[in-house]
Amino acid sequence: MIEFRKVRKVFEDGTEAIKGIDLVIPEGQLTALIGPSGCGKTTTMKMINKLIVPTDGTIYIDGEEIASKNEVELRRNIGYVIQRIGLLPHMTIEENIALIPKLKGWKKEKYEPRVDELMELVGLEPDVYRKRYPLELSGGQQQRVGVIRALAAEPPIILMDEPFSALDPISREQLQDELKALQQKIHKTIVFVTHDMDEALKIADQIAVMKDGVIEQYGSPNELLARPSNEFVRTFIGEHRMNGASPLFVKDVMSAFAAPSETNNMPAISSSASISMAAKELLNSKAEFLQVEENGETVGYVTKEDILQVVADKEGAPHAG
CATH class of the missing domain: 3.40.50.300 (P-loop containing nucleotide triphosphate hydrolases)
Structure with missing residues (x-):
């Protein structure tokens, strides 16, 4: 201190x-x-x-x-x-x-x-x-x-x-x-x-x-x-x-659903990474989801749907007409 x-x-x-x-x-x-x-x-x-x-x-x-x-x-x-x-x-x-x-x-x-x-x-x-x-x-x-x-x-x-x-x-x-x-x-x-x-x-x-x-x-x-x-x-x-x-991070939008049976080759990302970094990783890896890690342990998952939802929320309600 x-x-x-x-x-x-x-x-x-x-x-x-x-x-x-x-x-x-x-x-x-x-x-x-x-x-x-x-x-x-x-x-x-x-x-x-x-x-x-x-x-x-x-x-x-x-x-x-x-x-x-x-x-x-x-x-x-x-x-x-x-x-x-x-x-x-x-x-x-x-x-x-x-x-x-x-x-x-x-x-x-x-x-x-x-x-x-x-x-x-x-x-x-x-x-x-x-x-x-x-x-x-x-x-x-x-x-x-x-x-x-x-x-x-x-x-x-x-x-x-x-x-x-x-x-x-x-x-x-x-x-x-x-x-x-x-x-x-x-x-x-x-x-x-x-x-x-x-x-x-x-x-x-x-x-x-x-x-x-x-x-x-x-x-x-x-x-x-x-x-x-x-x-x-x-x-x-x-x-x-x-x-x-305010900025959003992976931990703010991650899901805690049960992992698919084969996760060994799925890319991982830190829970403190930005949403934009998660989007880039999903695009680059062509994966359906990323494992979210804290201190070396998997704590959840972030999917393409999670990222799209963030974009939708930022855009707000759809415009009329």
Whole structure:
């Protein structure tokens, strides 16, 4: 758990970026910090790993005050993913991912299997990509490596600073889906800075909406959609999202019918994947249904009919005439 108590940040030019915030970030959940440019969301995140030091107030990690902690040791136990990926171009993908484990003194027989395991988690075949260099990968593939590099040394906390904002829309949506599916397996404490409300609603367990260095509202996506605390939050969320246009995921529409007898070769999809991803998978696989999985176990099924029903519901009642 990460806790901010009456934390302020005043920069040398006199700008009060953070105005005495109190915030508790739950362990094992993904918390999004969102707000307009200059609201203090990135400053708040960077104070967690002491890239920025608070002017006043206290920050705790698992009950321990971080002010007295060694910066290098603190950062080696906190994964960090940035917008511009930050891979070292002269190092292979394998070397980039193994960088922090090596700095922490891991032996080769420990970090090499870890590299392969993480690459497989995000769909990068180790035998194909391990020895390649960053510039030989697409932007989406590079960002996948950036994410798993932050996970390589098994840190309990991951900081993500607008990691998908520079990607094309398709790659961005795929990585959002993959992050949600990955989080279901690893249960890390993730602090995710974004300016995109749809992204926050889709991936976050908790959302802190910020404005001018203050947290205007903090709660689950459903709480924000149902009960925005003031006009700023309502406007920032957008009326169209509060009027039933919030994102839908596979778990929202899956069926729990009895499985057909032969399911071994049926494609599977995470319960946190988007409806559009499920539709693409159904089309690509030409399957009649997908098995829905959570934590490696089948929890239900999504069919073509389920997807069509979502489309029909979004379109509303048929027009007369």
